[in-house]
Amino acid sequence: MNREEEIVYQFLLDKNYEDVQHEPNCLGNNCNIPPDFSIKGNIGIEVRRLNQHHFTESKIEPLEQLDYNLIPKIDSLLKSYNNSQFEKSSFVTINFKRPIKADKNFIKKLKQALDEHLKSLSTSKILHFGNLTLKLHPASTSLGSAYHLGAIVDSDSGGGVVSNIYRNLEIVLEEKQNKVRSHHNRYDSWWLILVDYISYGLSTHDLEQLNALPQFEHCFDKVLLLSPLDVTHVSEVNL
Incomplete structure (x- = not known):
């Protein structure tokens, strides 16, 4: 597991989810097959860090x-x-x-x-x-x-927490949606859990502001922001 997967695994254990499997579709040395985790074989969970990006006319990095x-x-x-x-x-x-x-x-x-x-x-x-x-x-x-x-x-980092999360969520959602698209019918439900390195744990007020913004089209049934500092601090994003 990478660092973000370890944090999410601790979160899943803390929530007492049953039958949590890491990389359930791993085939030999090929383990880059979604999802990163599954719960009871019917919930697929993708994991990623939520980080800031630099935007130019030609690329995003x-x-x-x-x-x-x-x-x-x-x-x-x-x-x-x-x-x-x-x-x-x-x-x-x-x-x-x-x-x-x-x-x-x-x-x-x-x-x-x-x-x-x-x-x-x-x-x-x-x-x-x-x-x-x-x-x-x-x-x-x-x-x-x-x-x-x-x-x-x-000098490119920083800025408003809510606007930064919203802007970078769009990038992450598109990236992860493209990754799971061909595997989507394998699971009844898909979650995306993002380890939040922008706010390190949203406040109630910031979450309300974020959820009031226009929604994105995506295939995930749940999008969760998880603090890398405290696995009990999790926010569900309704975007």
Whole structure:
């Protein structure tokens, strides 16, 4: 099970559902066959994380897609300056927005700028690289490395909780509906349980606002938002 499936499995156990099976249609090494779980063999349950996406005219991609590509590369670059010869260190704040092409040339430019700043670690500086900014601020002492990652700011994240959930629900519903379409007649009922990494658990007021918005067409009998922090905090979405 992946992390989201483990959270949903704990939720199903907490609800005392009987005969819960994980990947009931798994055939040998091919386990990418819906649903992710079944209850009593007649309810199919699909699982997914509910996350934010970046929208452009040409494509839609999860916000974390760039995070996973960009942040580890910068973090690795900063750690490459791990040298005790520096009397002081510099805190680094990463601020970025999309699009960014985090290729070798991009990281090379960052390294050149950081190399240059080694001469003046005791001063503050802001480095601009298109849609990415590095804010360098001197620490009061040495932290074991010339540069220490202090904060990461993704300027594309955030915004209103209800509007973000509504916008990203449309993407997730379409994706999951396409996945289960050819298997739909195998089960009497289909549920979609989304581990909510946008609100981390909707309030009653936010759920009322969300359910008052125009409905989407989809094939699921239940759509549930489940907090990744508390499996007892679940909200049923009437969309």
